[in-house]
Amino acid sequence: MARNDFFGHRSPTTGGPEDRVRRAGIQLSLIGENVAQADGPEAAHQVLMDSPAHRANMLAPSFTHVGIGVVALTQPGMFVTTLVFGRWPPIPAARQTAEDVKSAIAAARATRGVAPAAIAPALQVAAEASASAYTNAVGDHSVAAQQAVAAGGRALQTELARRGGGGAACARVVEILELDDLTHYPELVSPALRKLGVAVTVRNDTNPPRLVVFLMTEGAACR
Numbered sequence: 001m002a003r004n005d006f007f008g009h010r011s012p013t014t015g016g017p018e019d020r021v022r023r024a025g026i027q028l029s030l031i032g033e034n035v036a037q038a039d040g041p042e043a044a045h046q047v048l049m050d051s052p053a054h055r056a057n058m059l060a061p062s063f064t065h066v067g068i069g070v071v072a073l074t075q076p077g078m079f080v081t082t083l084v085f086g087r088w089p090p091i092p093a094a095r096q097t098a099e100d101v102k103s104a105i106a107a108a109r110a111t112r113g114v115a116p117a118a119i120a121p122a123l124q125v126a127a128e129a130s131a132s133a134y135t136n137a138v139g140d141h142s143v144a145a146q147q148a149v150a151a152g153g154r155a156l157q158t159e160l161a162r163r164g165g166g167g168a169a170c171a172r173v174v175e176i177l178e179l180d181d182l183t184h185y186p187e188l189v190s191p192a193l194r195k196l197g198v199a200v201t202v203r204n205d206t207n208p209p210r211l212v213v214f215l216m217t218e219g220a221a222c223r
Helices: 017-023 041-049 052-059 098-111 121-136 141-163 179-184
Strands: 030-038 065-072 079-087 170-176 195-203 210-218
Touching: 017 030, 017 079, 030 041, 030 052, 041 052, 041 079, 052 079, 098 179, 098 195, 121 141, 121 170, 121 195, 121 210, 141 170, 141 210, 170 179
Parallel strands: none
Antiparallel strands: 030 079, 065 079, 170 210, 195 210
């Protein structure tokens, strides 16, 4: 900011805070940033604490770490300060199982007063087929995810034909760093969600490893 004479979260050369964190090779489940211009650390702190949004970042219990940078501006006696907040998952999701994911979804629904979704055998078979296709796919992860969704759809149609009946389902492949990330997907806590299938695998080419979750859902709107 000092070198390029601007003030804000998005740089014309480095992008936003998420871009900078990703380029640094840091895997966080939550990112926040505060910036301030002031004539000293006490003044910068006061400016940020007087702003409800910035204060919320500084006091948020969800953040576990912070990095702070301070650089002098060309204007005498003035400084620019950046605080980057991050959350390192306390228990990496990559250690979790499909049963852990199901329990986390049930707990999130219970917290919102929503009835649990039933684990449907046909949806479970489809989710496991998706996980198997993803593991065996050749190509980058976006291609693997597409192949996984297609394989899950085929498996579901086969199961429904074998079992007789059944409704339309939605397929989704998500990557998470901790189980709380599941609450970012509204369909999982929607009262409309009636049935569910869940399978998991681990993506080990990231640091830390990510848990890849394969979801087959019935009732909630596809997203």
